[in-house]
Structure formats: C-alpha cells, structure tokens
Amino acid sequence: MASLLRSASRLNGLTGAARRSYASVISPGLVELHEVEVQPGRLKDYLRLSASADAASPQLPAPLGTWTTDLGASSNRVYRLRTWAEGYKERDAAQKAVQANSEATLALSQADACTVKLASSIFVEASSTLSAVGLPGLMGFEPVSQDKDATVAYELRSYQLKLGYTTVPRFLELYQEGLKDKLAADTSGESVLVTLLYCEAGAANLNTVLELWRHRSLHGGQVSREASRSAAGWKSAVGQIAAEVAVSFQTQILRPAGGGRLQ
Structure with a gap:
C-alpha cells in the first residue's frame, strides 16, 4: 500500500x-457520501463536534475527506466521504459497535444537534x-x-x-x-x-x-x-x-x- x-x-x-x-x-469497496445541512451559524460547531465524534468512534473508518460548500445550492452544506472495504457487512458491524459505545453515541448526537438534515448515499x-x-x-x-x-x-x-x-x-x-x-x-x-x-x-x-x-x-x-x-x-x-x-x-x-x- x-x-x-x-x-x-x-x-x-x-x-x-x-x-x-x-x-x-485498488477498489475502495462501497463509498458512502454524507450530505449534511448545518444550522445557520453553527458550521464551525458542527465541524468541531463531528471531528470529536470521529475520534470517539474508532469502529468507523476515518473519513477520506470533509468539505464545506463554497459555490453550490447551500453555503451551510458539508460533504463527508468514507469507504467500506468489505461492503455492507462491515458497515452493519461498525454501526452496531458504535451503538454499544456510549461515548461515541453521545458525541454523534452532539454533532447531529447542529444539523437540519442528514442524508447518505452508497456509491x-x-x-x-x-x-x-x-x-x-x-x-x-x-x-x-x-x-x-x-x-x-x-x-x-x-x-x-x-x-x-x-x-x-x-x-x-x-x-x-x-x-x-x-x-x-x-x-x-x-x-x-x-x-x-x-x-x-x-x-x-x-x-x-x-x-x-x-x-x-x-x-x-x-x-x-x-x-x-x-x-x-x-x-x-x-x-x-x-x-x-x-x-x-x-x-x-x-x-x-x-x-x-x-x-
């Protein structure tokens, strides 16, 4: 590698x-794209809290990238990209492990509280x-x-x-x-x-x-x-x-x- x-x-x-x-x-397996609409004025909070949530969730693969929107439909939109090398089986196991991790679930809920809409797609x-x-x-x-x-x-x-x-x-x-x-x-x-x-x-x-x-x-x-x-x-x-x-x-x-x- x-x-x-x-x-x-x-x-x-x-x-x-x-x-x-x-x-x-090398095929990345499944690629998951998260599209996050953040509350006005809370973009910095969301980025900080989502980074904390990643650190508290070692069961999840680290994001390959996180981006804010400069020119697009919404200036409050954030895109995050991660991959699942072993497909849906790996994703299901990781989500189950995160749900059993109280620190991770708290950190994720704090990040989600900054958002208006969360959407994800598999590519x-x-x-x-x-x-x-x-x-x-x-x-x-x-x-x-x-x-x-x-x-x-x-x-x-x-x-x-x-x-x-x-x-x-x-x-x-x-x-x-x-x-x-x-x-x-x-x-x-x-x-x-x-x-x-x-x-x-x-x-x-x-x-x-x-x-x-x-x-x-x-x-x-x-x-x-x-x-x-x-x-x-x-x-x-x-x-x-x-x-x-x-x-x-x-x-x-x-x-x-x-x-x-x-x-």
Missing part, C-alpha cells in the same frame, strides 16, 4: 501517456474506467505536499442519467473514451480526477454519477477546463452523453475542512 501511495503522489505531476504506467487501482467506484486511463482512484490518490494550501478547491460534478440498466454502462463507455483525450490535452497539471462514482442506494437518485476533481485553485481549474476544450474526443463524448443518456448536470465547488487525507 505504501508503494501505491507513493506512485499516486508522483502521478499528480504526470500527464498524457506517462499516466498509463500507473494503471493499478461504487468505476475502478476499471479509472484504471483504463491510468488513474489510481480513491485508495491510491494522495495530494502532493506542496499542494496543501488554502487555495485548493474540489469540484463535485453530478450527472443524473435516464432510468434503465444500460445507461450507466453506456455513460462509462463514452466517458472513458473521452477522458483519455481530455487528460492528454490538459498538460497544465492544475486538476486531477480523484474518483468517478455511480449510485447504488440511498438519498441520491439511482443512475446518479459523480466526478470528484481536485484543483490546485479555482483559477487552475479554469485553466484546466480551457485546455480540455481542445480535446475533440472529449467534446464528442460529452455531446453523446448529453444526447443519449444524461437528464441533467450540476457542479459545486467545495473547500477542504479537515478530517481526512483528501486535502
């Missing part, structure tokens, strides 16, 4: 064909799609140390696809072909695709697909997008996705708020 993480760190500085030598992806990582273009996925991604500064932004991009069993596979087929061209065209080094997820259960609608990108800055993300516009294969793929399988598309800008290695 340590060697994989070192390789992932080097990958962030690579573009084009050089990425393809890092094609090994699966499209590991084979990421591997095909030489990206390491969630378990291999590691921000390089010099990038850990206050300007870093994450972009959560959400596609709602048409209902049906074939729409997600078709989306992934089109996306993979276009992404190869996009990555080759963007030599800026400003943006990295952290993960690509599709919904299995929970609050998110079925056939929801998420992209999570890490930008060195918002300006860097804009530079990366402009570079991608020269990629004919990417433009073609996006056009086909829009015409064949997509119903809607949304994007939000998130800021790291501690609580995980995705900073």
Whole structure:
C-alpha cells in the first residue's frame, strides 16, 4: 500500500501517456457520501463536534475527506466521504459497535444537534474506467505536499442519467473514451480526477454519477477546463452523453475542512 501511495503522489505531476504506467487501482469497496445541512451559524460547531465524534468512534473508518460548500445550492452544506472495504457487512458491524459505545453515541448526537438534515448515499467506484486511463482512484490518490494550501478547491460534478440498466454502462463507455483525450490535452497539471462514482442506494437518485476533481485553485481549474476544450474526443463524448443518456448536470465547488487525507 505504501508503494501505491507513493506512485499516486508522483502521478499528480504526470500527464498524457506517462499516466498509463500507473494503471493499478485498488477498489475502495462501497463509498458512502454524507450530505449534511448545518444550522445557520453553527458550521464551525458542527465541524468541531463531528471531528470529536470521529475520534470517539474508532469502529468507523476515518473519513477520506470533509468539505464545506463554497459555490453550490447551500453555503451551510458539508460533504463527508468514507469507504467500506468489505461492503455492507462491515458497515452493519461498525454501526452496531458504535451503538454499544456510549461515548461515541453521545458525541454523534452532539454533532447531529447542529444539523437540519442528514442524508447518505452508497456509491461504487468505476475502478476499471479509472484504471483504463491510468488513474489510481480513491485508495491510491494522495495530494502532493506542496499542494496543501488554502487555495485548493474540489469540484463535485453530478450527472443524473435516464432510468434503465444500460445507461450507466453506456455513460462509462463514452466517458472513458473521452477522458483519455481530455487528460492528454490538459498538460497544465492544475486538476486531477480523484474518483468517478455511480449510485447504488440511498438519498441520491439511482443512475446518479459523480466526478470528484481536485484543483490546485479555482483559477487552475479554469485553466484546466480551457485546455480540455481542445480535446475533440472529449467534446464528442460529452455531446453523446448529453444526447443519449444524461437528464441533467450540476457542479459545486467545495473547500477542504479537515478530517481526512483528501486535502
């Protein structure tokens, strides 16, 4: 695992064909995304109390990342991401252990008291799609140390696809072909695709697909997008996705708020 993480760190500085030598992806199992609407004026309280709840709940896997919303539907929204390597069996056992831990349940209730709404969804990582273009996925991604500064932004991009069993596979087929061209065209080094997820259960609608990108800055993300516009294969793929399988598309800008290695 340590060697994989070192390789992932080097990958962030690579573009084009050089990425393809890092094609090994370790599946994260199930990926759980928590969407938390915090009471106005209580954002700092929630972040502090949720960090305390994590510390009091060793039965739960540590969050990979915690983000506040900079540009999005609500400035009081927090996103938290954790993984279950062994799936629902591990999740059920962990929740049962937490319920038996009085310190953990108290800490969790204190954090929940700051919230208006709690929602969670289970996603699966499209590991084979990421591997095909030489990206390491969630378990291999590691921000390089010099990038850990206050300007870093994450972009959560959400596609709602048409209902049906074939729409997600078709989306992934089109996306993979276009992404190869996009990555080759963007030599800026400003943006990295952290993960690509599709919904299995929970609050998110079925056939929801998420992209999570890490930008060195918002300006860097804009530079990366402009570079991608020269990629004919990417433009073609996006056009086909829009015409064949997509119903809607949304994007939000998130800021790291501690609580995980995705900073």
